[in-house]
């Protein structure tokens with residue numbers, strides 16, 4: 034366990050107040066910004082002035098005061114120098130990778146990743162001359178073996194979607210440093226719980242659509258990294274965020290700013306319930322996968338990586354064996370028990386559940402699904418924190434008995 038406390042770090046960073054002394058920040062909706070002195074304008078264009086150099090803003094696709102508050106809060110939480118917010122998790126991932134790689138370059142990636150990211154690496158980036166070799170995220174030696182003279186990036190998710198395989202980030206970081214590569218980590222499943230940059234990641238990407246926002250009412254992303262990389266991403270000539278333009282709206286930044294203070298509370302409660310329900314399922318003999326269970330293959334690695342006090346997260350899976358069984362369980366849990374909703378996505382206050390092979394991982398071919406250990410009957414749960422935990426456990430038990438998942 035690590036002693037870093039992202040909640041404390043967030044609390045200690047400079048707090049922004051509203052224009053009239055408001056306890057909440059003001060929303061700066063202006064697309065463009067005026068200057069007092071005409072000399073200031075070329076200085077902003079020249080990078081001599083900016084949000085951090087005299088609080089100068091130019092145009093909201095570049096930097097926006099409200100979006101920049103969120104970026105600063107995120108970098109405090111991640112312990113990175115700086116951050117950029119984007120319009121979605123996918124734009125954060127694609128801009129980060131396109132900034133680090135060009136035509137002819139190569140990426141070594143975990144094979145257990147979000148379907149959209151898999152499509153980006155496997156289908157889209159090859160059209161731009163960037164190739165990827167996929168390896169098992171638990172096998173650091175496989176990453177090393179796949180490195181070629183053209184490799185620029187090692188890519189992984191902290192906790193892989195949906196099999197929950199955990200990447201050994203400190204070992205991957207050592208490898209990346211030895212080979213002069215960038216380690217890019219998607220930490221969407223485990224904000225605050227695990228701090229990849231503290232463990233050696235060069236770039237941490239997020240879909241803030243999930244836990245960080247926590248209300249399933251917006252789509253957003255972030256890239257947390259060095260100041261130098263942020264300035265590359267925002268460069269007026271070649272910056273991938275600046276020129277591809279996945280700009281975050283300041284109203285959206287405001288919404289997320291107001292939800293960050295309770296992210297730690299939410300993560301702990303997601304974790305508490307994840308552990309309680311998966312323990313009960315295990316007692317009943319159900320094939321459940323949860324990093325907090327001692328039976329989890331990488332339980333001790335998970336324990337090593339976690340920041341103390343945050344638990345093992347809100348994601349677990351049940352292998353129902355077949356797609357039909359998985360559908361029966363989903364139907365029972367949503368339509369009879371009111372346990373949660375059949376929906377993709379995660380990190381909501383209510384439980385969201387889906388059959389991964391037929392939904393969020395369906396971009397991945399049947400054969401590749403098998404290779405990454407994704408069973409067609411795997412149901413992924415993002416456990417919510419509404420209702421009483423005792424009732425939730427009863428509902429789950431009744432549903433698994435009804436669909437015949439219990440042998441007895």
Ligand SMILES: *Cc1c(COP(=O)(O)O)cnc(C)c1O
Nearest residue numbers: 121122123147194221240242253
């Ligand atoms: C949802 C998700 C993404 C994509 O994020 P969007 O905000 O939907 O663009 C990327 N990585 C992971 C792990 C995700 O769960």
